[in-house]
Amino acid sequence: MNVQAPALREPRLNRPEPFTPGDGGFFQRDRTIHPPAYAPGYKSSVLRSPRQALLSLENSVSEITGPVFGHNDLGPLDNDLIRNYAKDGDPVGERIIVHGRVLDESGRGVPNTLVEFWQANAGGRYRHRKDTYLAPVDPNFGGCGRAMTDDTGYYYFRTVKPGPYPWRNFVNSWRPAHIHFSVFGSGFAQRLITQMYFEGDPLIPVCPILTTIPDKDALERLVAPLDLNASTPLDSLAYRFDIVLRGSRSTYFENRTAGN
């Protein structure tokens, strides 16, 4: 990182503890790397996209704050999708580990934040009352989990690799294998839902949802590479997926690293 430490400013040192990320407001969201609301190649967006300009709002206390979760909100198996719905055996499919860090745009880990994830089973079928795809439901697979990042922003879970599946957009539209992610961060303005894709999937360049993203680099950052170093020998392959949330204008002080 090449970020220069700003000069100390006395008035901020006198602020009461605790000093938290987001205090000074978040960096402006760069909407050129996000999909536009109206993206007709993804047909569902046609009637569901606002047409008026968004009203720009300076971050106020309701945007720099957000819900605080604790380990009490999670169960012991919540980050183990291989076991958290198993009835009489493990789910079918390739066993994988997904891991990475939740960072902000300044490269700092986002600690103690809730990450939730959900996915189809190895055949490409969701355990959802509205999913009627031909592939079978796996009796041992629920398809959802959640984790809290540690002090450095690190998270991990294990699961089976989801399968691709067809959907009603163009007649022959198929989703690449993907895992949905929901991330909170420290303020409500950091709230993000995205999807992780798998390196090497030939459906990535032809997916109408993935290609709503106008920026090629931003699209590629949703593709998790195979991480052999983190794979468990004779057990699971691993994929690495780092998630970046908005940066904050909080000021870094050497004498106050906690939560910053």
Place this chain on the structure above:
Amino acid sequence: MPQQLNYLKETASQTAGPYVHIGLIPAMAGFDIFEKNFSNVLVTPNTRGERITLEGRVLDGGGSPLRDVLLEIWQANAAGRYNHPADRSAGALDADFRGWGRGGSDFESGLVTFETIKPGAIIDRAGRKCAPYVDIWIVARGINIGLNTRLYFSDEEAANATDPVLNLVEPPVRRKTLIAARSEREGKVAYSFTINLQGPDETVFFDI
């Protein structure tokens, strides 16, 4: 060549899809998996404040209710304080109120409800008193990046008239898209709201 700033870029958003319930409200997907679930009920019996129900729908550009939409709300407690360390305002914290909830719309009617309390007024950075409001975040199939809006209360006419954010909305006729209508049914207070994604009554959405 100057030095590089080297900021990272935010991860791009993707739609939550039609099956968002699996991960976030699995009971609506049709199964039970977590020991503790998040829900649309923000209050416990000990929460301080006036009990209210928020009841609304999200309509698409064709006027149809979204039956697969997920809403999250975030609000201050009855004293006007958020349950977060970055809010150091004077109001008392309420240990029995996190201030956050999520709810999915009914698969038939599209109705989404929250059981909560009416938030107190907050003071903004400039020291101005704001009308009470609830932050809303909307995700669904076809919504490529979550939409932010606010809900204000119809019985706060005087406060709404001087609210610094409502007063930014032009033309003024659009301000009404953010105001929920109060009603009382069998002694219970409800606020009804409609979020229009498109059309002449398109709701005001915020870039925050």
